[in-house]
Amino acid sequence: DTGVSQDPRHKITKRGQNVTFRCDPISEHNRLYWYRQTLGQGPEFLTYFQNEAQLEKSRLLSDRFSAERPKGSFSTLEIQRTEQGDSAMYLCASSLGTSGGTDTQYFGPGTRLTVL
Amino acid sequence: QQQVKQSPQSLIVQKGGISIINCAYENTAFDYFPWYQQFPGKGPALLIAIRPDVSEKKEGRFTISFNKSAKQFSLHIMDSQPGDSATYFCAASYESGYSTLTFGKGTMLLVSP
Numbered sequence: 001d002t003g004v005s006q007d008p009r010h011k012i013t014k015r016g017q018n019v020t021f022r023c024d025p026i027s028e029h030n031r032l033y034w035y036r037q038t039l040g041q042g043p044e045f046l047t048y049f050q051n052e053a054q055l056e057k058s059r060l061l062s063d064r065f066s067a068e069r070p071k072g073s074f075s076t077l078e079i080q081r082t083e084q085g086d087s088a089m090y091l092c093a094s095s096l097g098t099s100g101g102t103d104t105q106y107f108g109p110g111t112r113l114t115v116l
Numbered sequence: 117q118q119q120v121k122q123s124p125q126s127l128i129v130q131k132g133g134i135s136i137i138n139c140a141y142e143n144t145a146f147d148y149f150p151w152y153q154q155f156p157g158k159g160p161a162l163l164i165a166i167r168p169d170v171s172e173k174k175e176g177r178f179t180i181s182f183n184k185s186a187k188q189f190s191l192h193i194m195d196s197q198p199g200d201s202a203t204y205f206c207a208a209s210y211e212s213g214y215s216t217l218t219f220g221k222g223t224m225l226l227v228s229p
Contacts, residue, residue, distance in 0.1 A: 043205075043219050095213070105162075107160045108159050
């Protein structure tokens with residue numbers, strides 16, 4: 001399967017614990033995006049990378065959230081001291097990010113986080 | 117401030133009917149408008165997209181109609197099938213998609229057999 005993959009698919013944690021999610025983009029895709037989706041809502045942008053550089057962060061991304069993309073390949077999203085309000089589906093998307101035409105984002109299956 | 121407004125929230129259509137979902141945007145700097153389809157437990161998948169230099173784009177049973185002056189666009193699903201039952205999201209982006217997506221709240225479509 002050459003699509004975007006995310007791990008784990010489901011995570012249940014207790015309030016106050018730290019969690020880390022991983023995203024593997026489509027091979028050769030330069031851009032990688034993180035979105036958060038709560039029940040009954042559309043995905044909301046969190047942050048994105050062009051290769052290994054983090055180019056933009058949403059104001060939704062509090063200090064407890066950190067994302068990395070070492071070597072411009074896979075990415076990790078860490079949430080420290082989780083709160084119940086962090087319960088959501090965390091979606092990763094990737095795109096070619098090279099100039100010319102339009103740039104399409106392809107989404108992974110998401111990681112569903114439940115904070116008890 | 118919701119930049120992309122989507123309606124209806126839910127929709128029930130009989131098999132073979134036409135499903136119509138509408139979206140309106142506020143920011144005239146948006147220049148790329150994709151529609152995504154999402155099944156339960158899955159990530160959104162691109163269905164069809166349009167740029168504002170055309171008023172309509174058709175791919176199979178799916179058509180986007182775009183009204184630049186009204187800042188509105190809609191998705192039409194012709195000959196709707198039970199397999200089309202899913203949640204549909206409109207979205208908007210700048211720079212021909214080379215930026216983040218702003219999504220509507222979604223429309224849950226149910227196509228009855």
